[in-house]
Amino acid sequence: MRLGLCCIFRDQPIGFVTTTATSIGKMKRSDALAKLSRLCMENAAALLAALHFCHDNGIGCFRINSQILPIKTHPTCGYEVDDLPESDEIVRRFQECGTFVRKHKLRTCFHPDQFVVLNSPRRDVVEKSVHELEYQAEVAEWVGADVVNIHGGGAYGDKQKALADFARNLKLLSRRVRTRLTVENDDKTYTPADLLPICKAKGIPLVYDVHHHRCNPDGMRVEQATKEALTTWDREPMFHISSPLEGWTGPKSYRHHDFIDVRDFPAHWLGLDVTVEVEAKAKEIAVKKLLTELKMGTGWFVYLLRCADRSLYTGITNDVPRRLAQHSAGTASRYTRSRLPAVLVYQEAQASRSHALKREFAIKALSRQEKEAMIEARR
DSSP states (O other): OEEEEESOOSSSSOOOOOOOHHHHHTSOHHHHHHHHHHHHHHHHHHHHHHHHHHHHTTOOEEEEOTTSSTTTTOTTTOOOGGGSTTHHHHHHHHHHHHHHHHHTTOEEEEOOOTTOOTTOSOHHHHHHHHHHHHHHHHHHHHHTOOOEEEEOOOOTTOHHHHHHHHHHHGGGSOHHHHTTEEEEOOSSSOOHHHHHHHHHHHTOOEEEEHHHHHHSOOSOOHHHHHHHHHTTOSSSOEEEEOOBTTOTTSSOTTSBOSSOOGGGSOGGGTTSSOEEEEOOTTHHHHHHHHHHHHGGGTOEEEEEEEOTTSOEEEEEESOHHHHHHHHHHTOSOHHHHTTOOOEEEEEEEESSHHHHHHHHHHHHTSOHHHHHHHHHHTO
């Protein structure tokens, strides 16, 4: 399993530059293209520095900012790469990033902005979305990125029709886009259950966002959605993790925290050959913190089982699948042995055995109602 860093840094002196259409629009076209050429080369250098940082710090994936080529698809100030005075050098520098990625077995990806909506009822929005996807796939080809990830779009009062429109508009995309295109469940409209049929029918991998799923549930458990999402991939799967800013009982749980609460990380993700992008405001600090807490699969977990008599059993382990197998065989606990089958209903990661023991003690002290609420919040 590898963790991914998204787009920018909080503390590292690695930054990406951009400009505005207003600024470019005031310049002579030749001067504007010269400026844009310089910005593109600066961003290629910044991307290489970002990849070096990731490699040096055990971060396996870097999401590339959509404006890596500033205002590339703007309707009046946009440009083709060949229009830029140093186009060959720009491409060469980005290809150098791709060489570094391959050499060090890193991964890169793209996540276009929210204005990319393939199922919009407005033809101009769809055309602009296709244009944006083609641009990002072009850069993805240079750097070896294998994911250009989008959301399902709007429902427009008829979710099934909107999904059909999404499927129909896939034919507008080039092969360069289609071979990289993925779709992600969101926190308000499309759940994994909504998207999985079209993913399987059209061969589009599902980027499973567990935070979005918890905000926008559909009856599928996290473990079930994970298994279903895995079946849609023909390459290394990609998932997303984030934590709510004010906790799961606070307002607007869809807002992202600076860091990841390790208890939000599904225990069954550990050991999977997947990329997990960390969507947290503290950026590289959050990724490094989560790496430390998870210890990349050697951490401890607190878990709850629902027994055949509907009672709840709480335990700790550093290997959830193995411990579940022991419970099923009747060798893990005298309590569960006489109450089989026992089904896993809750799990949360802990940084150490000591932390797991303390959390186990705290959960055991909760009332039945409080435990059920805790289980429901993580469904």
